[in-house]
Amino acid sequence: MDEYASLLSHWNSRINLVAPGTIGNLRSRHIEDCLQICQHVRPADGIWADLGSGGGLPGLVLAIAFQRSETEFRFVESDQRKAVFLRTAIRQLGLANASVITRRIEDVAPLNAAYVSARALAPLPLLMPYLSRHMADNGQAWLMKGERWQSEVRDAQADWRFTCTAYPSLTHSGAAILKISEVSHV
Numbered sequence: 001m002d003e004y005a006s007l008l009s010h011w012n013s014r015i016n017l018v019a020p021g022t023i024g025n026l027r028s029r030h031i032e033d034c035l036q037i038c039q040h041v042r043p044a045d046g047i048w049a050d051l052g053s054g055g056g057l058p059g060l061v062l063a064i065a066f067q068r069s070e071t072e073f074r075f076v077e078s079d080q081r082k083a084v085f086l087r088t089a090i091r092q093l094g095l096a097n098a099s100v101i102t103r104r105i106e107d108v109a110p111l112n113a114a115y116v117s118a119r120a121l122a123p124l125p126l127l128m129p130y131l132s133r134h135m136a137d138n139g140q141a142w143l144m145k146g147e148r149w150q151s152e153v154r155d156a157q158a159d160w161r162f163t164c165t166a167y168p169s170l171t172h173s174g175a176a177i178l179k180i181s182e183v184s185h186v
């Protein structure tokens, strides 16, 4: 994880992977934040799709944490330069369990993923079509949401049926990690 943090700060001077003002506390602000997901899930075999991975949050953090599991991580990131960073990090960290798809989420063939994650990608109503496209029928999504998560859930319920459990974030007051499953269109 230290090696990942140092790669991220090195590349951040050239491409904006995280807000430059947060680079001084990468560990607490970003890495510990993403590691919270590990308290709630022990993934089995199958694909874990991280959508809009950017600098690898939470995808790379989880691929490092779960590198001894049978889970195959796919990072979907349309920005070419960020995808180059992700591929470089995968190679330098020696992660055999991760690969990058450099395309728009909506253009990627359905991944049938057992697990999906996203952080700072879009409000929940816009994420729901992505979950519907890429999550397996019995899959689960782990979405890192900010303080407006409750109204996002209400807005998404206008068009979608889903099961949702909210775990309060331990790193950002008012934020939550949402576990979403059983998604179908109303």
Ligand SMILES: C[S@@+](CC[C@H](N)C(=O)[O-])C[C@H]1O[C@@H](n2cnc3c(N)ncnc32)[C@H](O)[C@@H]1O
Pocket (backbone or CB within 6 Å): 017, 018, 051, 052, 053, 054, 055, 056, 057, 058, 076, 077, 078, 079, 082, 103, 104, 105, 106, 118, 119, 120, 121
């Ligand atoms: C605000 S950043 C968040 C990055 C990372 N998840 C994080 O928490 O730091 C959103 C990322 O999603 C990517 N992105 C946005 N829309 C996308 C789409 N439709 N398909 C693929 N990637 C997308 C952007 O290029 C960007 O890297």
